[in-house]
Amino acid sequence: MGSITLEKVSKSFGTTSVIPEIDLEIDDGEFVVFVGPSGCGKSTLLRMIAGLEDLSGGRIIIDGKDMSSEAPAKRGLSMVFQSYALYPHMSVYGNIAFPLKMDGQDKSAIDKKVKDAANILNLTNYLDRRPGQLSGGQRQRVAIGRAIVRQPKAFLFDEPLSNLDAALRGNMRLEISDLHHQLKTTMIYVTHDQVEAMTMADKIVVLNAGRIEQVGSPLELYRSPRNVFVAGFIGSPRMNLIEGQEAAKQNATTLGVRPEHVRISKTEGAWKGTVGVTEHLGSDTFIHVQVDGVGKITVRTDGDFSTDFGQQVYLTPEATRLHRFDANGQAI
Amino acid sequence: MARTVTTRRKLTFTILGWAIGLLIFFPILWTFLTSFKTEGTAVATPPQFLFFDWTLENYHEVQSRSDYMKHVTNSVVISVGSTLIGLALAIPAAWAMAFSPTKRTKDVLMWMLSTKMMPPVGVLVPLYLIFRDWGLLDTRLGLVAVLTMINLPIIVWMLYTYFKEIPGEILEAARMDGASLMKEIVYVLTPMAVPGIASTMLLNIILAWNEAFWTLNLTAANAAPLTAFIASYSSPEGLFWAKLSAASTMAIAPILIMGWFSQKQLVRGLTFGAVK
Numbered sequence: 001m002g003s004i005t006l007e008k009v010s011k012s013f014g015t016t017s018v019i020p021e022i023d024l025e026i027d028d029g030e031f032v033v034f035v036g037p038s039g040c041g042k043s044t045l046l047r048m049i050a051g052l053e054d055l056s057g058g059r060i061i062i063d064g065k066d067m068s069s070e071a072p073a074k075r076g077l078s079m080v081f082q083s084y085a086l087y088p089h090m091s092v093y094g095n096i097a098f099p100l101k102m103d104g105q106d107k108s109a110i111d112k113k114v115k116d117a118a119n120i121l122n123l124t125n126y127l128d129r130r131p132g133q134l135s136g137g138q139r140q141r142v143a144i145g146r147a148i149v150r151q152p153k154a155f156l157f158d159e160p161l162s163n164l165d166a167a168l169r170g171n172m173r174l175e176i177s178d179l180h181h182q183l184k185t186t187m188i189y190v191t192h193d194q195v196e197a198m199t200m201a202d203k204i205v206v207l208n209a210g211r212i213e214q215v216g217s218p219l220e221l222y223r224s225p226r227n228v229f230v231a232g233f234i235g236s237p238r239m240n241l242i243e244g245q246e247a248a249k250q251n252a253t254t255l256g257v258r259p260e261h262v263r264i265s266k267t268e269g270a271w272k273g274t275v276g277v278t279e280h281l282g283s284d285t286f287i288h289v290q291v292d293g294v295g296k297i298t299v300r301t302d303g304d305f306s307t308d309f310g311q312q313v314y315l316t317p318e319a320t321r322l323h324r325f326d327a328n329g330q331a332i
Numbered sequence: 333m334a335r336t337v338t339t340r341r342k343l344t345f346t347i348l349g350w351a352i353g354l355l356i357f358f359p360i361l362w363t364f365l366t367s368f369k370t371e372g373t374a375v376a377t378p379p380q381f382l383f384f385d386w387t388l389e390n391y392h393e394v395q396s397r398s399d400y401m402k403h404v405t406n407s408v409v410i411s412v413g414s415t416l417i418g419l420a421l422a423i424p425a426a427w428a429m430a431f432s433p434t435k436r437t438k439d440v441l442m443w444m445l446s447t448k449m450m451p452p453v454g455v456l457v458p459l460y461l462i463f464r465d466w467g468l469l470d471t472r473l474g475l476v477a478v479l480t481m482i483n484l485p486i487i488v489w490m491l492y493t494y495f496k497e498i499p500g501e502i503l504e505a506a507r508m509d510g511a512s513l514m515k516e517i518v519y520v521l522t523p524m525a526v527p528g529i530a531s532t533m534l535l536n537i538i539l540a541w542n543e544a545f546w547t548l549n550l551t552a553a554n555a556a557p558l559t560a561f562i563a564s565y566s567s568p569e570g571l572f573w574a575k576l577s578a579a580s581t582m583a584i585a586p587i588l589i590m591g592w593f594s595q596k597q598l599v600r601g602l603t604f605g606a607v608k
Contacts, residue, residue, distance in 0.1 A: 050508060052504050052507065052508070071507070072504075072507045072508050073507060073508065073509070073510035073511070073512075077508070078508065079504075079505070079508045081501045081504070081505060082501075083499060083501050085499065085501040085502045085504065085505035086502075086505075087502060087505075087506075087520055087524075088502075088524065089523045089524060098506075098509050098511075098519075099509035099510055102509055102510035102511050102515060103510055146505075146509065150509075150510075
């Protein structure tokens, strides 16, 4: 079991409030991702759940028990840090065995559990090495191994992939998702990368300036963002946000349309514009078009579409996929 | 691009390096050689370098005139004692400042360092009077106390820079892994800080061993360490170079040997944090 409930949880440093009151429900076995720009309080929130940061107010309930003032070790949670935080003076075996040793388990039980974890994570050949002798991806796996041997109620991941290169990050993303399916344990994952959030999460919590902007499944957030912030944050490339006359025509202050929902044509369409930079990804092409009276619009089209810099094109947004926002940035 | 170094350049710098090294080492070598000369050859002109009648007479005489072992014991007790007490006080202090700093941590560190800026002679009279009234003059206890206080800022600073290098996340990881404060210190912090603690300890033993101002002023016969022992040979009968050299060689020998064996640790301690 590993359900976690946050009740009016808040945090302030001195007079500066970092997190105003937050309520959140995390179900057992769920993969929840906290996503938001740097400094939005997502790591602080995770550290508060872990017990590494004191609460300024509210309660944290884990499996029905109030754990707000319990020591980190008593909460039954495991954490994987951004810097991996491995013990440099211990071997891989020593690192993975450490939580079990602290728990006072006997040697043969520890040995079995460490070997099982090493097996799951492909670390069997590295058990005698020191963390300094491992690559980034291997270190990350050791950190995960150290987290899983305790069989925690939930795993907490604090931007675990941000120190890895792009290719490895993609692999580790799959491995962590795979691990979640194997273990079926609650996972809370913090990242500033919306791609990680979209690809891994059962439920995404979008945070901004310490507040929860929206909670929902990846596709819910993609299809119906509740406000301008979520609309702009989720999805890559970013949603085009249009203000002014064009928005007013639709009775909105801000009009949003995703690059994949704009059709481009060389002959006809609703908006006339000039092609700027074109980014060829092979499968897709992103074209940045300066539209007269509207502004800069990014269009996603198929990989075969070719244009030249400065060429005249016509764009047509799909009417059914438009997002309308009022003056407060809330969806209409 | 790697800088190309010509053989000639390398040779020049090697010779220059050795020359400077020998120049710095020469007084110690000369003291060592003089200690084996008679008083006559010690002051002979032109000076004799290696070809003289080597004699151990000076060492015999120094030993018979003053009890060398007693001074060595005093030096060891005072330097090791003050360093250990200093470490016991400084470790928790440096720990607190490195891992839970407050707004004033920097100021506290500067303040500690500033106490080293005052000339010690400025507090000699008050300290002397306190020592006299408390019966601490010429006692090892008194010297240990003084040297502990004098070297404490350096110990705290060194340990602080060491501890700062230990990432806080590793300690947090230990906390998440179920380590109590005590286990966190024993299994995670100490093993990671041992090199730092060791080099701090070595450096401070050397500093305390060489300390001459307080040891000369606050001791007479009983607690006099090796610094006072050497000083006693410069007066009052005029200078006896050979005997003074023998005494000096005996005084620096223990710390020289210790320094030799621990030079790796020492260099690391002194240059720590310089490159990162």
